[in-house]
Amino acid sequence: MLDNMQPIKTFNGIAPDAIPQAVLESPVPLVLKGLVKDWPIVKAAGQSAEAGYNYLCQFYNGELVNTAIGDSDNKGAIFYNQDFSGFAYERARSSLTNAYNNIKNLHASGSERAYYVDSAPVDMCAPGFRAHNDLQLGQFIPRVSLWMGNKTIVSAHHDIPDNIACVVIGKRRFVLFPPNQLNNLYIGPLDFNPAGPAISMVDLHNPDFEKYPRYREALAHAQIAELDAGDAIYIPSMWWHHVEGLMPFNLMVNYWWTAFPSYVGSPQDAFTHALMNIRTLPEDERQHWKNMFDHYIFNSSPEKFEHIPQEKLGILGDMDEMAARRLRSQLLNRLNR
DSSP states (O other), rough: OOOEEEEEEEEEOOOTOOOOOHHHHHHSEEEEEEETTTHHHHHTTTHHHHHHHHHHHOOOOOOOEEEEEEEETTTOOBBTTTTTSSBBBEEEOOHHHHHHHHHHHHHTTTTTOOOEEEEEEHHSSSTTTTSSOOOTTTTTTOEEEEEEEOOOOOEEOOSSSEEEEOOOOOOOEEEEOOOGGGGGGGGGOSSSSSSSOOBOOSSSOOOTTTTOTHHHHHHHHHHEEEEEEEEEEHHHTTTTTEEEOOSSSSSEEEEEEEEOOGGOOOOOHHHHHHHTTTTTTOHHHHHHHHHHIIIIIIIIOOGTTTTTTTGGGGSSSOOOOHHHHHHHHHHHHHHHH
């Protein structure tokens, strides 16, 4: 299944303090080979996974992190349970130390049970780490997180921010699908999902093509990369990505950022609102709103509004922070009625 996938384009020789703007704005995923190979944590991990973890512990302040502890028979998958009534894992708060020890003990016992620390903010739980292990992303101010676990599997999902994920201990496999494969990935519920974002319901390694026939088309567009410690991957906004830890212990540091200013809010807010009050309209009214969105948003251009005096463009003109705050205030007033 994986052998026929297209490899993700690879770039070599990029330095963590000089990532080209073209990479940070690429419309397609890129493997950044050896991007963080000179980070001290990666060099420590070259001795052993435990040495890499011990390096991290120099900065760990005891802050509790979120963990997912898989069922005994889920073989590493962070997924739904068999009858779809819940999830095949339990959530708990833990120290990194306990999480690491549990991961070691599971491996020693031969268990395939998943143990996963997800999205632990680096600056909160390991202050000082980024003084020696960091990326420079130019104008962007990223959210930086730790992801630690054993041979875990997270089904294809997407994130709104752009992402650079750096493997610092172990090895990970990424399988990516373009955003236009949404219809072929059989995405599960938006508000009942195990990973935060909605995930594909299809088992990548053993797809049921009778139940999910369009998944063949998704696989025809899939791209794959296996990253060693020191490698990184750039995942553009909204690209679907299936992620697997391939070693008994894996640690990743990821950087999320958005190209739009924070004062305009997240597009997810508009999508959620549309689910509530546009999706429920009669078909002819939905078509009218589709035309409105196409005209003013998706196919917008200055030429369409040349008939309006420049000083009267209002929200059709440039969106600065003041205009965004004014719009946000109007929205809040309407939503609170």
